[in-house]
Amino acid sequence: MNKNNLLCLGIESTAHTFSIAILTEDRILSNVKEVYVPPPGEGIHPYEAAQHHIRRAKKVLDTALSKSGVCMKDVDVIAFSAGPGLGPCLKVGAVIARTLAAYYNKPLTAVNHAIGHIELANFFAKTVDPVVVLVSGGHTLVSSYLMKRWRIFGETLDITLGQLFDQLGRELGFGSPAGRYIEELASRGKRYIEMPYSVKGNNVSFSGLLTYAKNLIKKGYSKEDVCYSVQETAFAMLTEVTERLLAFSEKKEIILTGGVAANSRLQEMIKSLCRVHNVAFHVIPSEFSGDCGAQIALVGLLQYKSNNVIDVEESFVKQSWRIDEVDITWRD
Amino acid sequence: MERLIKVGAEANIFISKWHGIEVIRKVRRSKPYWREELDLKIRKIRTIRETYYINLVKKFGVLTPVIYFSDPFKGEIVMEYIKGDRLKDVIENDNIREGKILYEVGRELGIMHSHNIIHGDPTTSNFIIKNNDGMVYIIDFGLTFYSQRVEDKAVDIHLFKQVIKSAHPKYFEQIFEKVISGYSRTYNMSTKILENVKEIERRGRYATL
Numbered sequence: 001m002n003k004n005n006l007l008c009l010g011i012e013s014t015a016h017t018f019s020i021a022i023l024t025e026d027r028i029l030s031n032v033k034e035v036y037v038p039p040p041g042e043g044i045h046p047y048e049a050a051q052h053h054i055r056r057a058k059k060v061l062d063t064a065l066s067k068s069g070v071c072m073k074d075v076d077v078i079a080f081s082a083g084p085g086l087g088p089c090l091k092v093g094a095v096i097a098r099t100l101a102a103y104y105n106k107p108l109t110a111v112n113h114a115i116g117h118i119e120l121a122n123f124f125a126k127t128v129d130p131v132v133v134l135v136s137g138g139h140t141l142v143s144s145y146l147m148k149r150w151r152i153f154g155e156t157l158d159i160t161l162g163q164l165f166d167q168l169g170r171e172l173g174f175g176s177p178a179g180r181y182i183e184e185l186a187s188r189g190k191r192y193i194e195m196p197y198s199v200k201g202n203n204v205s206f207s208g209l210l211t212y213a214k215n216l217i218k219k220g221y222s223k224e225d226v227c228y229s230v231q232e233t234a235f236a237m238l239t240e241v242t243e244r245l246l247a248f249s250e251k252k253e254i255i256l257t258g259g260v261a262a263n264s265r266l267q268e269m270i271k272s273l274c275r276v277h278n279v280a281f282h283v284i285p286s287e288f289s290g291d292c293g294a295q296i297a298l299v300g301l302l303q304y305k306s307n308n309v310i311d312v313e314e315s316f317v318k319q320s321w322r323i324d325e326v327d328i329t330w331r332d
Numbered sequence: 333m334e335r336l337i338k339v340g341a342e343a344n345i346f347i348s349k350w351h352g353i354e355v356i357r358k359v360r361r362s363k364p365y366w367r368e369e370l371d372l373k374i375r376k377i378r379t380i381r382e383t384y385y386i387n388l389v390k391k392f393g394v395l396t397p398v399i400y401f402s403d404p405f406k407g408e409i410v411m412e413y414i415k416g417d418r419l420k421d422v423i424e425n426d427n428i429r430e431g432k433i434l435y436e437v438g439r440e441l442g443i444m445h446s447h448n449i450i451h452g453d454p455t456t457s458n459f460i461i462k463n464n465d466g467m468v469y470i471i472d473f474g475l476t477f478y479s480q481r482v483e484d485k486a487v488d489i490h491l492f493k494q495v496i497k498s499a500h501p502k503y504f505e506q507i508f509e510k511v512i513s514g515y516s517r518t519y520n521m522s523t524k525i526l527e528n529v530k531e532i533e534r535r536g537r538y539a540t541l
Contacts, residue, residue, distance in 0.1 A: 084538040151498035192367055201453050201491035239365045247341035272364035320538040
């Protein structure tokens, strides 16, 4: 087996996004996605999302294959997002991956979705030993690597940044994910309203901030000012815990990844931190910050190369699966 | 002559001179990512808190540096220079792991909690083992507060646990057990607190406990 030019097909199906990517170790050949959008003012409905994924799966697969110019028999390994995520959505990806693996007789590998966010960012930035800031709908944490695991140094004690924005967005009548609407409104905010700032050691808590902001909206405060103040407060909290990990670990680079990494105000804050400590700043390209097949395919490939594969019969999905429970078989 | 020895998360730490003696000067930096009003407020509050609690906990027998001077408006504290090693740097050393130091760390946390003082930041870089006598000093009281709530105390222990787990995974259980033995000895509510720590972990995202 020539281990240098292996092809991996990765399936992402943890929440609102269904995506398939095909890549080699140094090049992403295709990364096709379809996103389920709930009606305005509503959150994601797991069964509706799963139905959406089932309906779009064939088209996504066909497009991924044709865009990459390869066919199923060229693929060396099939990877799928095994968790964490919404049960019904995870099952769709898993069933498709198992079927492809069994039918085409390919090895199968089960990927932790969050590890995908981390490693895809590292892939683009070519980082060596970074402080990771992972911000998305499912996660808000700071992490660094030690002894075969991505260790969680600090995280949210309640909701994530993505959920904070989605739930505030729902109050304002937007569908999820609402991050970009919040960012847009915030960019027009002028007045800073003081809000609950909750850093507990290395951890953050956003639920008090959410309640506070929702109440201000109900009272008729300017949406722009509220969004602006929520962003300023929430990002400052996250940046503070990032700084804490940076000082504690004495690492020399930071990488920002996950759906919320696309927010330019957050990037600005983390960048300002990097200047103070004289460390390198990296952020995942915005095209790949949200959920996508590439994050699954990349980790799938790394796992396959380190003989981390699973039999179809033993493959699983896990709605709950923390990153510090995953053995990183491809790193020292 | 002043020498910068550490750029911490919040403050720059200098070795300096104060009326002829060697001291630590801790200066809370202005943060580029905090809005100006928030920046002034947080730096001021944390400097006041730190000064207050470093002095207060001495009364209960917890070892902390002597404060010589404090200026909340400049975010500056001049304090005793404790020559020693950070717990973080020696924790994996066999003698430390086996010996009384970790028990002492837990004991001091227990004393503070029994007086309803929550350190707020008990990471392994905030305990200093003094060189000449091996006594355990606690520093960095900027996030310290008063609370009788079980939850607040549990968050404190949870944080300590998290740090050991992520920074010293190899000896995590051994280290944590030693610390808790000291904690339980000085704090009669420890069982309740530790139950609450488990509860916090269960609430953690994607926890499978």
